[in-house]
Amino acid sequence: MSTPVARAVPTAPARGASPGAGPRRVLGLVGAAVVAVVVGVWFTGAAVASLVRDAGPWVRWGLPVTETLTELLGAVVVGALVLAVGVLPRRDESAAPRRGARAGAARAEGTAYPATLRVAGWAAGAWTLAAVLHLVLSYASVAGRALTEQSFGDELWLYVSQIEQGRTLGSAVVVAAVVTALALVVRTPTGAAWTLALALVALWQVAQLGHAAGAAGHELATSAMFVHLVGAAVWIGALAALALLVGRLGRDVAPAVARYSVVAGWCVAAVAVSGLVSGWIRLGQWADLGTRYGVLLVVKAALLVVLAGLGLLHRRRTIAALDAAPAPRPGLFWRLVGVELVVMGAVSGVAVALGSSAPPVPDEPPVTPSVAYQVTGHDLPPEPTLVRWFTEWRWDLLMAFAAVAALVVYWRWVRRLARRGDAWPWQRTAAWTVGMVVLFWTTNGGPATYGHVLFSAHMVQHMVLAMVVPIFLVLSAPVTLALRALPVRASTLADDASRGPREWILTLVHSHVGRFLAHPVVAAVNFAGSMVAFYYTGLFEWSLRSSVGHLFMVVHFTAAGYLFANSLVGVDPGPQRLGYPQRLLTLFATMAFHAFFGVALVSGEALLVADWFGLLGRPWGASAIADQQEGGAVAWGIGELPTLALAIAVALSWSRDDDRQARRRDRRTRDEDPELDAYNAMLKSLAD
Structure with missing residues (x-):
């Protein structure tokens, strides 16, 4: 087997790496998400004017659109930080050579690593602004108040400071702002990991506001929503961040895409399982699949199947082609990613449309809840027996x-x-x-x-x-x-200072x-x-x-x-x-x-x-x-x-x-006995 040698950095732009290709395709993700949420909200009738205290069309249509943008921007933040924590190759010139490096292995370029932290910082700033707008429109929708009313500002403050939903949305805004500041100053995988943990806190807060928040299945619905949000955010956000950074990856594109593929596989499993659980909670029977909510749920599931298929093709074909290419070819990366991003945007829009629509199973608590339900949020289980354990x-x-x-x-x-x-x-x-x-x-x-x-x-x-x-x-x-x-990171790329598992x-x-x-x-x-x-x-x-x-x-x-x-x-x-x-x-x-x-x-x-x-x-x-x-x-x-x-x-x-x-x-002591030798030496010294 021949020994691999380090490839030279190309002096000319790599084939398929047109300037601005990444941002344009990410805009396709956003555009598909906005179109999907508008169509979904229209289909379910969630934006129909209320007969009592209607907040106006800007609020009815603006709220799902801003929620979509908030979720997508949060996903880009989480995805970019995931890339910094353990996906993108990183160079650390001050560090000693990594142990386990193969002789003749290609050296890590590492130019995309600092850029991913900048992407996370700027996306977090936009995420904060979108979260503020989402907070304002959420209050307007809940209270049925127009944005132009004179007392709107004072009422909004009461909503943020005294109402649980308002406090949750307000704390998500604060977390997003802190993530913005941290993402712009951290430089190491450890700092990126702490920032990522804080961003996941915001996702947990959003999970508290999903459907079934007032029903007996609240704990299961919350955990399912959190798993779903994290899986989708890492899956979509990391791919979008890779699309923005692909022009900077150079020869690191093959290992970066291969590492992302492993993460995406786990995200597919998390999204699929949590989606099935969430659908089971919100649909009372199979016949509910024929409702407008059920039709949207089927559409979302079908789009997820398409995404999983595209990801499998990406893993089997694109990664192998990138490994075999003699020089960096970002054009190979775009074979399926362009379509993938559009489908991901459509899935995000449909998900927000579902969240904005009433499910067949109502979220309201029982009319006459038991004492145990009022305390714990669920009814008492039957008396415990050995079998029931x-x-x-x-x-x-x-x-x-x-x-x-x-x-x-x-x-x-x-x-x-x-x-x-x-x-x-x-x-x-x-x-x-x-x-x-x-x-x-x-x-x-x-x-x-x-x-x-x-x-x-x-x-x-x-x-x-x-x-x-x-x-x-x-x-x-x-x-x-x-x-x-587990393999050593430096065994594939010499001087790669990134951290794998x-x-x-x-x-x-x-x-x-x-x-x-x-x-x-x-x-x-x-x-x-x-x-x-x-x-x-x-x-x-x-x-x-x-x-x-x-x-x-x-x-x-x-x-x-x-x-x-x-x-x-x-x-x-x-x-x-x-x-x-x-x-x-x-x-x-x-x-x-x-x-x-x-x-x-x-x-x-x-x-x-x-x-x-x-x-x-x-x-x-x-x-x-x-x-x-x-x-x-x-x-x-x-x-x-x-x-x-x-x-x-x-x-x-x-x-x-x-x-x-x-x-x-x-x-x-098989050949010699140190203790016996010491004893004999002592006797000899006494005799002398």
């Missing part, structure tokens, strides 16, 4: 998608190792599979269903997340597998924050102390009343349990592990603290979050305080078996380590 479901699409995706990724990594002849213990694969299945059930099954209305069930969910799932994660060694299976994992593991959190003492204090801080502060109530708070609880305690277990028996890199006697001492001290926490709950007489658990009006089960005391017994009892398992694992590791040291001493 496995048959009752309260779906969280975000966690369900994460668990399934984690399974798929782990299995693919194992298969990649097998294809190149490397072995991976099947026991670790089995441990990961069991851990993800348990995580899926804990966040979507019986513990999630009853954990929202029973403290004891909530404690079951908490203890499984903190003490059962992490043990399976540690036994599966996911970080070790990732470092073996492998580089990001190493960055997190070796960062100051990562090393601090993974330290055995810190991990033990976090594992035990955060439980007290969580339940005896407002964090517990926040996790009950907010989907964000619930997600924080799941992620934090699963991660805390993993870090603690990994410091004791794990093989993944990260912590400077203590000696085995100190590990056992840390384990038993931490578990003793756990036991004291459970005893405090068992003997306590003050009800935690009394205006939640004490007001549900349950016709079955023990009283709220008795159920809380049962929860303390659960915290005490469930912790015993994982503690025993960890203690046995530490003891076995200690024994195996002693055996390894004995074998090393045997090998070292």
Whole structure:
């Protein structure tokens, strides 16, 4: 096989790279979106004048158009930041050559990397202005007030400061403005990652305003909307940003498009799954597909299928052609992307038209809601039995998608190792599979269903997340597998300082924050102390009343349990592990603290979050305080078996380590015995 050599930078413009081609095609995306939303709103009649307090045609037609522009600009911001975080090649002249670079590999050009941050900054500025206009028109539509009325400004301020919908839209404007400032000043993948996280906060806020916000399926609708928005934003926005930057990519166009293709594949899956769930929530029966709303939903699904097909062709043909081209040829990039952008714009417009139209299933809450519905937002589940713990479901699409995706990724990594002849213990694969299945059930099954209305069930969910799932994660060694299976970025482009998944994992593991959190003492204090801080502060109530708070609880305690277990028996890199006697001492001290926490709950007489658990009006089960005391017994009892398992694992590791040291001493003394030699030397010195 011949060794690849670095290609020279062309001095003439690359074939197919006409100036302004990218912006013109991105305008096609915007134009198709505007046309689609106008046609969709006209088709569903969402812009028909209201009989009472009509805000006027400018508001009726302007609101869906500005919402479309807001979503597209937000998508470009998110997509451009995704490119900066882990897609575009980057040159860092001050850094040492990257380890793992192939001899003779082409060098990264890296000229598009700073430009993508500028694209993100300017798009964020336009996103902020569009979000302001969307806020103003939203209030005008809700209140039925014309923009020219004298008191409109004062009323708008009350809407932003006192009404939940107004506060959400106003906070989205603030987030967009902060993202604008950050995107214009950050220069590194780490800065781009923090800016991207902030932009996703704005998408989460928008997800709160979707259909079914007042219905019993609010949590599922919100998580489905968030997954849908993030998937669509990354898919559409990253492609639009690539279209704007393709003239600057040069020889980096092939690896950039190939990396984007992998990201787009996951986005297709996220958009498809969340779209099916959202459609199921909003359509009461198959016959509703014949309504105007249902017809638009079918059109959107058909366009998504077309997009997925174009993306598959792009992956199979365009990427191979770009790799084989002797010089950069952006014209190959435009073979399908031009059509793709137009179809993406049409999908965005149809989506906004759907959001502006009333679905067949109304969003209104029940006329006579139960006491439990008024407190929790959903009716009480039936009385728990052993069977119902496995048959009752309260779906969280975000966690369900994460668990399934984690399974798929782990299995693919194992298969990649097998294809190149490397072995991976099947026991670790089995441990990961069991851990993800348990995580899926804990966040979507019986513990999630009853954990929202029973403290004891909530404690079951908490203890499984903190003490059962992490043990399976540690036994599966996911970080070790990732470092073996994922490719090094510099193996394809020399001097490429961008970060792929492998580089990001190493960055997190070796960062100051990562090393601090993974330290055995810190991990033990976090594992035990955060439980007290969580339940005896407002964090517990926040996790009950907010989907964000619930997600924080799941992620934090699963991660805390993993870090603690990994410091004791794990093989993944990260912590400077203590000696085995100190590990056992840390384990038993931490578990003793756990036991004291459970005893405090068992003997306590003050009800935690009394205006939640004490007001549900349950016709079955023990009283709220008795159920809380049962929860303390659960915290005490469930912790015993994982503690025993960890203690046995530490003891076995200690024994195996002693055996390894004995074998090393045997090998070292096979030909000579240092201790015997020292003894003989001492006798000789005495005789002399």
